[in-house]
Amino acid sequence: MPARPSPATVDADWPAPYAEAPIDATVTVPGSKSLTNRYLVLAALAGDESLLRRPLRSRDTLLMAEALRRLGTDISDVGGDWLVRPGELRGPASVATGLAGTVMRFVPPVAALARGPVAFDGDEHARSRPMGPVLHALRSLGVEIEDAGTPCLPFTVHGTGSVAGGTVVMDASASSQFVSALLLAGARFDTGVTVVHEGKPLPSQPHVDMTVEALRDAGVVVDDGDANAWRVEPSEIHSLDVEVEPDLSNAAPFVAAALVVGGTVRVPSWPQFTTQAGDAIRDILDAMGAEVSLGRDGLTVRGSGAVEGVDIDLHDVGELTPVVAAVAALASSPSRLRGIAHLRGHETDRLAAISTELRRLGGDCDETEDGLVIHPRRLHGGLMHTYGDHRMAMAAAVLGLRVPGIVIQDVATTGKTLPDFTERWTALLGRA
Numbered sequence: 197m198p199a200r201p202s203p204a205t206v207d208a209d210w211p212a213p214y215a216e217a218p219i220d221a222t223v224t225v226p227g228s229k230s231l232t233n234r235y236l237v238l239a240a241l242a243g244d245e246s247l248l249r250r251p252l253r254s255r256d257t258l259l260m261a262e263a264l265r266r267l268g269t270d271i272s273d274v275g276g277d278w279l280v281r282p283g284e285l286r287g288p289a290s291v292a293t294g295l296a297g298t299v300m301r302f303v304p305p306v307a308a309l310a311r312g313p314v315a316f317d318g319d320e321h322a323r324s325r326p327m328g329p330v331l332h333a334l335r336s337l338g339v340e341i342e343d344a345g346t347p348c349l350p351f352t353v354h355g356t357g358s359v360a361g362g363t364v365v366m367d368a369s370a371s372s373q374f375v376s377a378l379l380l381a382g383a384r385f386d387t388g389v390t391v392v393h394e395g396k397p398l399p400s401q402p403h404v405d406m407t408v409e410a411l412r413d414a415g416v417v418v419d420d421g422d423a424n425a426w427r428v429e430p431s432e433i434h435s436l437d438v439e440v441e442p443d444l445s446n447a448a449p450f451v452a453a454a455l456v457v458g459g460t461v462r463v464p465s466w467p468q469f470t471t472q473a474g475d476a477i478r479d480i481l482d483a484m485g486a487e488v489s490l491g492r493d494g495l496t497v498r499g500s501g502a503v504e505g506v507d508i509d510l511h512d513v514g515e516l517t518p519v520v521a522a523v524a525a526l527a528s529s530p531s532r533l534r535g536i537a538h539l540r541g542h543e544t545d546r547l548a549a550i551s552t553e554l555r556r557l558g559g560d561c562d563e564t565e566d567g568l569v570i571h572p573r574r575l576h577g578g579l580m581h582t583y584g585d586h587r588m589a590m591a592a593a594v595l596g597l598r599v600p601g602i603v604i605q606d607v608a609t610t611g612k613t614l615p616d617f618t619e620r621w622t623a624l625l626g627r628a
């Protein structure tokens with residue numbers, strides 16, 4: 197097993213800026229984590245070299261790049277882009293997953309295609325994130341995996357250089373990433389792969405659709421015609437030349453700021469058509485009282501500072517929950533966020549984290565079986581804990597715009613997906 201990786205961040209508290217005046221800002225958002233990490237995996241498995249333009253460089257994507265390098269892929273910087281030259285996949289290697297769901301789930305099927313052992317481990321909390329269905333699926337395809345007695349990190353994949361492929365049946369109700377993991381590598385299995393989901397409803401369906409689209413962009417034939425079943429035909433994976441879209445889930449706190457403070461926030465290059473689940477923030481902010489318009493120049497969100505509560509199913513886009521909950525806590529009426537029981541297995545138990553932290557600030561937030569009920573209350577300042585969760589820190593920043601005296605514990609955790617968050621957030625308010 198590899199040595200435990202060092203902690204993600206330095207535990208630094210940061211006083212969240214309070215908005216004294218309406219906002220008027222144009223915000224540039226770095227590339228999508230989900231797209232960058234899918235493109236990296238496909239490029240590593242492709243038949244020829246790929247160019248990823250404007251990739252996200254954050255903890256999760258740097259961990260993905262390093263994982264693939266250790267398996268034999270050459271990834272080099274060309275200006276701000278990444279040139280990916282696939283190599284023969286091989287162990288022995290050790291992979292640090294950090295707290296990245298995409299690394300801990302997407303890389304083991306790639307490791308199964310390598311010759312030699314590949315050991316995986318991650319942050320302390322990563323060891324309790326669900327992994328079982330991926331390990332079980334690979335074992336059912338004949339891959340040898342050694343774990344420490346539980347179907348979680350740490351574990352070692354003993355690849356033989358090929359995977360026969362076939363049909364896997366899994367319960368992916370805890371994470372859509374289990375499905376995406378098998379699909380991404382499946383074209384390189386001898387007979388391809390068929391993944392069937394059986395269990396409670398699959399969360400984050402748009403993320404699986406994104407996986408299917410990325411595979412098709414790389415020339416892979418995928419049949420997703422039946423609900424909860426996907427067939428990836430065996431084939432070569434074509435090289436990619438792609439520009440990574442801005443990360444729309446990371447744009448969420450910035451555009452939410454226009455609604456909760458009042459004013460205007462513009463995000464240039466917001467795609468007109470996208471597979472990113474985070475695009476749903478447009479409709480959510482609209483439902484909560486913002487004026488939202490998407491044009492050729494990008495997205496514009498205007499608000500007056502008056503926020504309405506919502507009753508909304510976030511099953512498809514759970515990663516927006518912390519920011520939506522923060523906006524809801526600043527509303528004039530209650531909100532109910534539904535369909536997000538699976539968030540208990542995210543970077544932290546997000547339902548517990550959000551309700552605990554809102555209560556710590558004087559709020560009223562209850563966990564339900566599958567979500568949260570928030571009754572807006574006058575909040576007071578205080579230290580908001582982030583639990584190593586980038587989106588908890590971003591949610592705290594949204595609250596801080598309207599609640600004086602909020603201090604964000606370990607704000608550097610935002611680096612999981614968004615570098616330079618504090619600088620970007622300060623610039624949003626027109627401050628240096």
Ligand SMILES: O=C(O)C1=C[C@@H](OP(=O)(O)O)[C@@H](O)[C@H](O)C1
Nearest residue numbers: 230371372373399400403514515
């Ligand atoms: O495949 C992906 O890139 C992701 C899928 C989703 O995971 P879950 O299905 O576990 O919610 C999402 O929440 C996560 O941020 C990114």
Ligand SMILES: C=C(OP(=O)(O)O)C(=O)O
Nearest residue numbers: 295296297298515542543
């Ligand atoms: C759930 C998330 O991340 P991960 O890819 O680590 O699952 C997220 O970014 O909100």
